[in-house]
Amino acid sequence: MVTDRDILILRAVSRYYVLNRHQIQRLIFPEDIHGRVTRRRLQSLIDADLLNRQPMLVCHPQNGVPAPVYYPSPKGIELLAEFTGDDRFLATATQAPTMHHVWHWLAVSETHIAFDQAISLQTADSPYAVRVVEWLNEYDVVNPAETLPEKRFHLYTLLRSSPRLICAPDAALLLNARGHSKVFYLEEDRATTGVHQIAASKSQGYAVLAEVSGHRRHFPQATIDTFTVLMIAPTARRRDALRKAFREKQGAALWRFASVEDLKPERLLFEPIWYPCDGEPASLIKPNPLSEGESS
Structure with a gap:
């Protein structure tokens, strides 16, 4: 039963x-x-x-x-x-x-759970009304009859055939706050590969995806023209090494980095735990100017 x-x-x-x-x-x-x-x-x-x-x-x-x-x-x-x-x-x-990616998938699941719990912590009168409109995992299927990954899976994107260039995020979500929806891609780092190799293999695909507005293929209902890539690192030291490695790469402005130790539900959305390649960290959801006594 x-x-x-x-x-x-x-x-x-x-x-x-x-x-x-x-x-x-x-x-x-x-x-x-x-x-x-x-x-x-x-x-x-x-x-x-x-x-x-x-x-x-x-x-x-x-x-x-x-x-x-x-x-x-x-x-x-x-x-x-x-x-x-x-x-x-x-x-x-x-x-x-x-089998050898099981740890990776558990990390993706933990991040997804953290997002869900962060959303649930909002009060009924929250001025942000943040919600995850849709979440896609790497293996979510759009065309079950297809065998080619770029046709079978939602997120796997073939950007160029020769030389071959793809973008295959670990996950993606459409986040809505105050009536606006933005796409975020997720990359989970397990510190199993050198930071320079990761930057070289990941940066160009996302940069070209941004150039062709490829995120609208995944989430056509997005209202914000740009997207952000969230890289989750196991430690703050690793996070900072990744920031440095991505700093001079194509599309560096697309990336934000956080460490697992900071990725707590109560901090994930509204505290400055997300670091750009250069500069100070910021929150994922920008403060509402009206809630701080500022004019619109």
Whole structure:
């Protein structure tokens, strides 16, 4: 029997793509201190083919206990579409995450969760009314029958065939505040590659994407003409090394950098934790001039 909280698990995995048991427990079963209930419900969903489990084991960063990760199954998203009446669930990615990229996907999920929690912290009378209109992950499918990545996936963009140039963000979101919508692309850094190699491989694709307004292909409803790329680094030292590496690259003005230690829900939107390549940090959402007694 599928329970209400089973549906919540399926929704969470559909939204975040890859989650481990600790994340699911934190989101759906916060009172399950020892994780027994969470493990039992996950196993029930696995047995019913409503959820996929990646057999690769990873170490959880907080306690070092190896744990598998979970991702959507075709049968699970079909159940969600039937249960909710929303056929958009059928476009959910169900392919297994590449084993050596599991840590990367968990980091993307943590950032997505942080955004959702930051949004939920707003009060009903907030003058900003910030919301995530849409979030796209790298493997979200737009044309299931296609095999070429530039035709199959929402975000994978072929900018030039020869020499080949692509832009393939880890994720993207359309953020709305005070009636205006802006596109943000996400790049998660795991410090597994040198900063100069990352800058060389990432900068040109985003610069050309900006030149051709390619972000409007992903989010045609955006009201702001430009986009920003958010790079999340594991430490402040790594963040600053990335800033320096991107400083002289094409499209450097597009980039903002933050460290995981600063990426807390209560700080993410309104505190100056986002650093440009040069200069002082700023908040993601600019202050409302009217709320500070200034004229419009």
